[in-house]
Amino acid sequence: MKDTLISPAVEFYDVVTRTHSEGGDALRSVLAEVDPSAGAILDVGAGTGRTVQIIAEAVPGARIVAVEPDLVMRTVLTHRVVADDDLRSRVTILADDAQGMAIPETLSAVVLYGVLGMLDRDERARLWDRLLPRLAPGAPVVVELLPIEKPQTLPPMPYAKERIGEHLYEATLRGEPGEDDLMVLNTTWRITGEEGEVRTVHGTSQWHTFGLDDLARETGLTAERLTLQAGLLRAGG
Structure with a gap:
């Protein structure tokens, strides 16, 4: 691997x-x-x-x-x-x-x-x-x-949502075609509380489609x- x-x-x-x-x-x-x-x-x-x-x-x-x-x-x-x-x-x-x-x-x-x-x-x-x-x-x-069986463009979409204590965790996912059969997946996590946004975390991964x-x-x-x-x-x- x-x-x-x-x-x-x-x-x-x-x-x-x-x-x-x-x-x-x-x-x-x-x-x-x-x-x-x-x-x-x-x-x-x-x-x-x-x-x-x-x-x-x-x-x-x-x-x-x-x-x-x-x-x-x-x-x-x-x-x-x-x-x-x-x-x-x-x-x-x-x-x-x-x-x-x-x-x-x-x-x-x-x-x-x-x-x-x-x-x-x-x-x-x-x-x-x-x-x-x-x-x-x-x-x-x-x-x-x-x-998804072939690489394609994915517009941003809701991915996950969970409340933990006083914070709300929400994620969106979007994707773009990579080389050959690869998809490049990007997630954005926003953690918010009563005072607004606490932090934002971005993640990127690659996935072979089949x-x-x-x-x-x-x-x-x-x-x-x-x-x-x-x-x-x-x-x-």
Whole structure:
């Protein structure tokens, strides 16, 4: 994986995932059918641990491997795991990226939220070459993707909104086409209180665009859309 700059907006990661909670609901639904005896559950790009928490609740007893290369988010992830007796006994944290991570011998499920768009086509191909042979029969691969299959201009739009204490956090998102299949995404966060604007934070990231059908072709797995931004890949028809 290419080196990437940490966005100044990383502090708002959990505000975004809370606002867009439908991906977590879809993940719970899929994982409810997973047999933890079939292998570990691999969470690639585990972030601050929100998906780890969902996995642990949806699949009691499952061994979870959480992969997160970003130091800031991994620090929060570690705090979350250490503070919970159940998570502490079940979750192994790897400070690796998707290309360099150690993969358990057998996987009962794979979660790829917020990470696939950071990989170009060749990098995804290498990831699939490593992951697919480790999947237990019928193991689900739950993915997150932008609802945009090709680079395009996105006018500013509301992205997230949350009140925390006496402050209101509001974000807008806009996008521009980059090179090849890349989208350049810009977020602007405005934090306001009773006296007006407290501060403004700008963040920029890049995301390789693709569709769920593209992932099905890359993997040879069947695909099912779960929500606007979540999809399921699974062997068999």
